[in-house]
């Protein structure tokens with residue numbers, strides 16, 4: 658399906674989703690959030706897609722934030738709805754997808770842009786990337802999960818400092834913080850992500866979906882992650898992927914997972 662602000666391109670099981678508003682540094686307006694939501698939902702339904710890479714168009718920005726021009730005049734009630742709708746429609750959707758999502762952070766990832774990258778399962782940054790949650794400099798706080806996911810990833814003290822100062826950190830600092838897993842030159846960013854995607858794709862997609870669910874359970878209030886792990890572990894035993902994976906090991910051959 659064609660979108661105005663989102664490009665998607667599939668190659669050999671890897672879907673590259675590109676946020677495409679380069680003249681606005683890929684800022685997230687409502688239309689872009691809706692289109693991304695649709696693109697991710699569509700990808701989750703497509704069993705041929707094994708890994709999704711999310712990036713921004715151009716060489717300057719992943720996403721420079723929520724579109725400030727769109728919400729500058731909002732009331733309290735509309736502000737609350739903006740955060741609630743966005744979280745449900747896109748950020749929580751991505752975090753809970755069965756299909757692995759890698760954020761390829763190719764420049765500024767600020768505000769909603771960093772929140773978007775943080776809702777992905779993990780992040781790779783290019784050397785020019787700059788990350789921050791500058792919302793308090795606008796008189797507001799992060800509203801797309803940033804106050805929750807940043808401390809999960811970098812620890813409470815660093816999150817407090819980043820949010821209070823509204824400052825930016827560079828790729829090396831983000832790597833030291835554990836906010837991104839690797840840093841590459843800009844031109845190698847997508848090939849590097851594709852290399853990781855190919856490693857992921859050798860494994861059982863069903864087991865990977867179960868692992869994502871169990872890992873995420875650790876961060877959900879009122880959910881016992883150990884119990885989710887036990888349940889998902891048990892479920893794996895009923896899958897064709899488990900039969901294939903264990904048989905292939907015992908027969909000393911490479912597994913060909915059916916993805917069921």
Ligand code: COA
Pocket residue numbers: 680681682684721722723724725726765767768769791792795
């Ligand atoms: N919302 C809306 N428009 C945005 C935007 C945002 N978050 N971030 C950038 N843009 C727009 C600019 O308004 C400008 O549009 P224009 O050319 O029509 O005036 C265009 O993108 C280019 O940005 P510009 O500021 O000229 O680029 P720069 O290289 O001088 O600065 C940034 C880059 C990222 C430092 C700067 O754009 C910025 O601070 N953006 C806002 C970051 C932010 O606070 N995000 C959190 C939002 S909650």
